[in-house]
Amino acid sequence: MTAAIEMVDVIDEPQVIEGRSPFALALRRLRKDKVAMISLAVIVLIVLMAIFAPVFAAVTGHPPNEQYRDIGLTPDGLPRGPNGTFWLGTDDLGRDILVRIAYGARISLLVGVIATVITVVIGVVLGLAAGFLGGITDTLLARLIDVVLSVPFLLVAIALVSVTGPSLTVTVLVIGCFSWASVARIVRGQVLSLREREFVEAARSLGAGDSRIMFVDILPNVIAPVIVYTTLLIPVVIVTQATLSFLGLGLPPPTADWGGMISESQNYYTTAWWFILFPGLALLITTLAFNLFGDGVRDAFDPRADRT
Amino acid sequence: MAMFLIRRLGHGILVLWLISIAVFALFFVAPSNVAQTLAGRQATPETIALIKHRLGLDLPVWKQYLDFLGNAVRGNLGYDYYHQVPVTHIIGQALPITVSLALGAAVLWLALGIFNGVISATHPRSLADRGLTLFSLFFYSFPSFLLGLLLLYFLYFRLTLSGFSWFPAGGYSPITGGIGPWFQHLLLPWVALALLLAATYTRLTRGSMLDVLGEDYIRTARSKGIRESRVVVRHGLRSALTPVVTQFGIDLGQLIGGVVVIETVFSLPGLGQTAVVAINQQDLPVIIGIVLFASAAVVVANLLVDIAYAVLDPRVRLH
Numbered sequence: 027m028t029a030a031i032e033m034v035d036v037i038d039e040p041q042v043i044e045g046r047s048p049f050a051l052a053l054r055r056l057r058k059d060k061v062a063m064i065s066l067a068v069i070v071l072i073v074l075m076a077i078f079a080p081v082f083a084a085v086t087g088h089p090p091n092e093q094y095r096d097i098g099l100t101p102d103g104l105p106r107g108p109n110g111t112f113w114l115g116t117d118d119l120g121r122d123i124l125v126r127i128a129y130g131a132r133i134s135l136l137v138g139v140i141a142t143v144i145t146v147v148i149g150v151v152l153g154l155a156a157g158f159l160g161g162i163t164d165t166l167l168a169r170l171i172d173v174v175l176s177v178p179f180l181l182v183a184i185a186l187v188s189v190t191g192p193s194l195t196v197t198v199l200v201i202g203c204f205s206w207a208s209v210a211r212i213v214r215g216q217v218l219s220l221r222e223r224e225f226v227e228a229a230r231s232l233g234a235g236d237s238r239i240m241f242v243d244i245l246p247n248v249i250a251p252v253i254v255y256t257t258l259l260i261p262v263v264i265v266t267q268a269t270l271s272f273l274g275l276g277l278p279p280p281t282a283d284w285g286g287m288i289s290e291s292q293n294y295y296t297t298a299w300w301f302i303l304f305p306g307l308a309l310l311i312t313t314l315a316f317n318l319f320g321d322g323v324r325d326a327f328d329p330r331a332d333r334t
Numbered sequence: 335m336a337m338f339l340i341r342r343l344g345h346g347i348l349v350l351w352l353i354s355i356a357v358f359a360l361f362f363v364a365p366s367n368v369a370q371t372l373a374g375r376q377a378t379p380e381t382i383a384l385i386k387h388r389l390g391l392d393l394p395v396w397k398q399y400l401d402f403l404g405n406a407v408r409g410n411l412g413y414d415y416y417h418q419v420p421v422t423h424i425i426g427q428a429l430p431i432t433v434s435l436a437l438g439a440a441v442l443w444l445a446l447g448i449f450n451g452v453i454s455a456t457h458p459r460s461l462a463d464r465g466l467t468l469f470s471l472f473f474y475s476f477p478s479f480l481l482g483l484l485l486l487y488f489l490y491f492r493l494t495l496s497g498f499s500w501f502p503a504g505g506y507s508p509i510t511g512g513i514g515p516w517f518q519h520l521l522l523p524w525v526a527l528a529l530l531l532a533a534t535y536t537r538l539t540r541g542s543m544l545d546v547l548g549e550d551y552i553r554t555a556r557s558k559g560i561r562e563s564r565v566v567v568r569h570g571l572r573s574a575l576t577p578v579v580t581q582f583g584i585d586l587g588q589l590i591g592g593v594v595v596i597e598t599v600f601s602l603p604g605l606g607q608t609a610v611v612a613i614n615q616q617d618l619p620v621i622i623g624i625v626l627f628a629s630a631a632v633v634v635a636n637l638l639v640d641i642a643y644a645v646l647d648p649r650v651r652l653h
Binding site: 289 | 345348349350353354356357360467471472474476477478480484487493591592594595598606609610613614616621624625629632633636
């Protein structure tokens with residue numbers, strides 16, 4: 027009798043066993059990762075700097091493209107070092123480096139995010155199509171992936187930009203159109219094994235069509251590697267954009283962007299260290315923060331990362 | 335194996351052919367004023383037409399392409415627009431510089447990456463592991479031009495100012511002119527390239543070492559009383575290197591095709607810098623030649639990686 031009552035008690039007791047999705051688990055692991063969280067904070071700061079770039083201009087009273095040839099340059103016409111008026115010094119045209127760095131963050135982040143999104147969308151869609159549809163679609167897409175991966179990316183990017191003339195759109199499109207192949211290859215590989223699984227068969231027997239199975243049933247299962255790849259792609263894209271600018275194929279002047287600023291500083295690095303140091307630091311801190319964060323995301327999604 | 339090689343070779347040729355069409359199309363869709371540039375500002379339309387005719391630019395695009403393809407198959411990539419030098423000759427002159435750069439850097443980055451990876455894997459989660467991960471990610475995050483400029487600033491400019499002119503400001507000294515100057519000119523570019531690339535190898539080696547060190551045969555080796563260092567290097571590292579070999583092939587293939595930024599920063603007239611100069615001058619035959627050569631390097635490297643796989647790991651069968 028007592029035993030029966032006890033049993034009822036046990037059954038009545040609310041059993042709080044929460045089901046956690048792999049995503050929630052990953053998020054929990056990520057939150058515990060101090061380095062990743064600090065990097066995220068740095069990324070947020072950089073984003074804020076980009077959003078509030080006009081505030082930097084207002085506080086210092088220096089618009090980003092204003093050339094202070096009188097107070098911003100030495101009598102010899104050289105850049106001035108950091109001082110009370112120009113906190114991070116001036117460039118070769120007497121412009122405020124601090125304000126230009128803040129405005130430059132806009133370009134880096136904008137290109138970084140938009141080009142990455144384009145890359146990932148193209149890569150995921152084509153990777154899904156190649157892996158799931160198979161047959162002639164897969165053969166054609168696999169060859170296309172081979173072609174894109176074999177092309178010397180930077181050379182062709184430079185060639186393209188030099189032909190079309192530099193602009194934000196061209197930069198974003200060039201990066202997007204040449205980076206998708208690695209995403210597609212990762213997704214294709216995953217889909218090839220996923221499409222043989224029972225849940226796909228189940229979906230099909232319930233009457234689901236190809237596109238529904240691809241995007242509703244299979245896509246969520248490849249999202250983890252895609253997220254990892256995406257976070258690690260952003261810094262690569264930012265560096266690529268800066269590299270194009272450095273090679274003189276960035277945005278037309280006087281737009282402030284970090285690669286362009288570093289390129290302009292090349293002739294002055296012996297006389298004006300601040301001219302290369304601060305834009306260089308801005309670029310390095312940004313890519314480092316994204317890479318450290320991406321590294322954390324990768325570990326968080328990899329259950330094996332916990333083992334020692 | 336033979337069938338596999340033939341099929342992969344076929345794929346490679348197909349890929350190169352498609353790239354040649356793409357690059358050709360790219361430059362003919364765009365307005366070209368190379369004839370104008372060559373003729374000078376005062377040129378009459380007749381002169382420009384004459385130059386266009388001499389360069390074959392007045393022919394229909396498809397005809398130009400077929401001519402190019404026919405010659406390319408016979409090993410002739412055309413002549414540069416400005417000095418009528420064979421493109422193969424230009425590539426031949428630039429290639430040793432790029433190869434010197436890539437191979438020298440490869441020695442450094444492999445040593446650095448594998449050493450750090452093994453240390454990290456044998457002491458996971460330790461201070462050394464975290465420190466090395468941070469170290470490699472730090473340099474991995476560096477834009478290559480920034481790292482190059484910093485090395486130049488500190489090791490060329492600052493050192494020379496302090497009276498130690500150990501490193502030149504850039505440029506290349508062929509190995510035929512003495513191994514010393516060759517080494518001196520390449521050391522900084524090697525270090526820059528190696529620091530940029532080592533991170534990938536540290537991570538790959540660490541991950542695959544951790545997997546391998548958990549295997550039964552490693553326990554067996556340890557229980558036989560073999561020295562730990564021998565277990566790690568002879569038993570562990572050897573089988574952990576497969577992903578490293580893959581990555582190495584891919585990286586080397588890409589580098590042989592031109593190290594654009596590092597060559598530009600250190601004024602090394604290798605394939606990358608030659609291509610950039612050609613792009614700025616719209617020197618079409620040189621651009622197409624180098625892009626095709628670079629793509630071929632990647633294709634061949636991938637093929638070699640597949641073969642290396644089969645040789646290193648008897649479980650891999652090539653179909």
